[in-house]
Amino acid sequence: MNLLAYLDPGTGSMLVQLLVGGVAAAGVVAKLYWDRLLRLLRIRKDKPELSEPEPER
Amino acid sequence: MAPRGANLAAEASTEVGSFRDPDSRVLVTADGVFRVLSEEGLADWNALVASRLWREVQQDGSVVASEPADLDALPAGLVRGAAAALRHARVPFVSYPYEWTFSMLQDAALLQLGLNRRALEADLTLKDASSYNVQWIGARPVFVDVGSFERLREGEPWAGYRQFCMLYLYPLMLQAYKDLPFHALLRGAIDGIPPHDARAVLSSWRDRLRRGVFANVVLHARLEARYADVAGREVKREMRQAGFGKALLDTNLHKLEKLVRSLRWRAGETAWTGYGEHNTYDGEAAGRKARFVREAAARRPRGMTWDVGCNDGTYARIAAEAADHVVALDADHATVDALYRALREEGRTDILPLVVDVTDPSPGLGWRGLERAPLERRGTPDLTLCLALVHHVTITGNLPVREFVGWLASLDSALVVEFPDRSDPMVQRLLSGKPDGANPDYDKAGFEAALAARFQIDRTEPVSQTRTLYEARLRV
Numbered sequence: 001m002n003l004l005a006y007l008d009p010g011t012g013s014m015l016v017q018l019l020v021g022g023v024a025a026a027g028v029v030a031k032l033y034w035d036r037l038l039r040l041l042r043i044r045k046d047k048p049e050l051s052e053p054e055p056e057r
Numbered sequence: 058m059a060p061r062g063a064n065l066a067a068e069a070s071t072e073v074g075s076f077r078d079p080d081s082r083v084l085v086t087a088d089g090v091f092r093v094l095s096e097e098g099l100a101d102w103n104a105l106v107a108s109r110l111w112r113e114v115q116q117d118g119s120v121v122a123s124e125p126a127d128l129d130a131l132p133a134g135l136v137r138g139a140a141a142a143l144r145h146a147r148v149p150f151v152s153y154p155y156e157w158t159f160s161m162l163q164d165a166a167l168l169q170l171g172l173n174r175r176a177l178e179a180d181l182t183l184k185d186a187s188s189y190n191v192q193w194i195g196a197r198p199v200f201v202d203v204g205s206f207e208r209l210r211e212g213e214p215w216a217g218y219r220q221f222c223m224l225y226l227y228p229l230m231l232q233a234y235k236d237l238p239f240h241a242l243l244r245g246a247i248d249g250i251p252p253h254d255a256r257a258v259l260s261s262w263r264d265r266l267r268r269g270v271f272a273n274v275v276l277h278a279r280l281e282a283r284y285a286d287v288a289g290r291e292v293k294r295e296m297r298q299a300g301f302g303k304a305l306l307d308t309n310l311h312k313l314e315k316l317v318r319s320l321r322w323r324a325g326e327t328a329w330t331g332y333g334e335h336n337t338y339d340g341e342a343a344g345r346k347a348r349f350v351r352e353a354a355a356r357r358p359r360g361m362t363w364d365v366g367c368n369d370g371t372y373a374r375i376a377a378e379a380a381d382h383v384v385a386l387d388a389d390h391a392t393v394d395a396l397y398r399a400l401r402e403e404g405r406t407d408i409l410p411l412v413v414d415v416t417d418p419s420p421g422l423g424w425r426g427l428e429r430a431p432l433e434r435r436g437t438p439d440l441t442l443c444l445a446l447v448h449h450v451t452i453t454g455n456l457p458v459r460e461f462v463g464w465l466a467s468l469d470s471a472l473v474v475e476f477p478d479r480s481d482p483m484v485q486r487l488l489s490g491k492p493d494g495a496n497p498d499y500d501k502a503g504f505e506a507a508l509a510a511r512f513q514i515d516r517t518e519p520v521s522q523t524r525t526l527y528e529a530r531l532r533v
Contacts, residue, residue, distance in 0.1 A: 007185050011289045012281030013219035013252075014296060017309055020272045024308040025301075032299035 076424075078185070081204025083145075084135055091126055092143040092204055099140040101181075101207040108179040114200075119168060121192070121201040122146035143203065149195075149382040149409065150361070151435045154188040154224065155244040156411040156419060158394035159232050159322040161198070162239070164401070165191040166225040168198045170314045173217075177307050182209045186217030188224040188249075189429075195382075195406035196397055212297030215306055219281075222273060223249030226317065230274070231258055233320040234267050238390060240412060247423045252278040269316040325394040342521040346475070347375055349518055350442065353473045353528045354379040360439035363468070365415055366446030370396040370408065376442055377407050384438070388414035415446075415464070416454040433468065441465060443474040445483075451499055452487040458498045459507045466511040472529045476504050481523035501525070 080098035126144035190202035228239030256278035367385035422429035512529035
């Protein structure tokens with residue numbers, strides 16, 4: 001499996017794609033920050049997710 | 058992609074410009090242009106050819122014609138560990154984005170985005186977004202990097218977005234919004250214009266309010282700086298979990314399409330083409346010149362013609378009547394852009410217009426200066442037209458006449474050249490800002506001596522009172 005594409009998309013460049021998406025991306029942005037908030041408040045643990053593999057393609 | 062010219066293909070080698078993608082490398086041998094695929098690359102290729110998309114893009118010509126090739130027929134040392142090979146059709150002449158006009162870069166960007174959207178429908182995507190993946194057949198853009206198609210990994214953001222910005226969107230924005238020519242910037246950095254640099258130019262409040270600037274430039278630059286140390290994989294996972302997917306990818310591509318389409322370079326649109334030079338001609342002289350060029354072109358075997366200093370393309374079109382392909386070069390961006398738009402309207406596939414200043418032609422770029430070849434290394438003409446140019450290059454450019462003739466001889470082609478003598482109104486104008494006696498090597502006798510030293514002059518014809526045309530062959 002190709003874990004990493006040969007081109008590094010750049011972290012900031014990935015995130016900006018959420019903002020370029022405008023209204024269509026609003027739901028995704030909201031969920032992204034909601035997940036982060038839950039982790040921050042320790043309502044959700046983030047450690048186990050780190051070992052989650054990339055999806056098979 | 059494929060350089061034209063037997064001398065270039067004599068020795069098989071990996072096309073240096075393709076080494077960045079390990080799953081798909083390009084080889085140029087005497088037999089043609091090949092792409093060598095890894096196991097991963099082969100799986101992507103199989104997914105591509107199985108799709109309806111592949112049949113469509115081969116039919117409409119938007120992706121370069123490609124077919125499976127025999128891996129064993131390629132030099133063993135260059136295909137070690139490869140899973141398969143493809144053979145690509147050659148493009149007539151390889152060109153680079155820093156030689157294109159605004160409208161050409163815009164059309165290439167729309168091809169890139171359009172193909173990516175069509176790929177999404179087939180659960181494929183394009184793994185990168187480099188403007189070097191587009192070449193031209195006349196005024197028609199062709200996507201040449203078949204290896205860029207890969208199977209879509211659902212939930213991942215577009216890996217090529219940053220590259221798209223650096224090599225397409227920012228150059229177009231700088232030209233459209235700031236009238237800042239992108240050629241020097243793209244020629245100066247093979248990866249294009251980074252978000253930070255675009256942000257530095259599009260800096261005023263007014264700029265931030267221009268379409269697409271706030272998100273694609275300002276926020277992009279800020280997020281890139283802020284998240285420079287954050288691992289991409291983590292963010293990728295978070296985005297996937299939050300529901301980023303194909304629909305949003307398509308939305309983004311569609312928005313970029315609309316943004317690119319909305320960009321206008323006003324200076325280019327209002328430029329008057331066929332500047333001063335044509336006004337120095339009356340209809341009769343222009344007719345004589347056209348006839349001279351037509352006859353000289355018809356005498357040669359069909360092949361590649363370069364029109365150096367093509368202006369509005371009048372003589373490139375005449376040469377095209379008797380040539381397979383014409384590369385029309387001129388240093389004036391607006392003029393070449395108008396020519397491109399005219400050729401595009403006509404659907405011409407035999408004339409490629411490029412922005413090139415022959416006194417400062419494209420050099421070798423990238424790793425060891427080999428990733429992008431200098432202009433003359435990408436093929437040479439069979440016939441060169443050099444009309445209404447010598448005086449600009451030698452008087453304005455201060456290039457010795459003998460030196461310029463030497464360059465023409467180095468192209469190793471037949472030649473049609475026009476020489477306006479010192480009394481010509483345009484020459485007078487170019488000399489008017491200089492002290493008396495400037496450019497003493499610029500006179501008819503000196504030019505003819507320089508020409509005769511390298512060329513066999515077959516025909517000479519006065520085209521007006523002050524201008525002479527020469528048809529010449531290289532001395533052997």
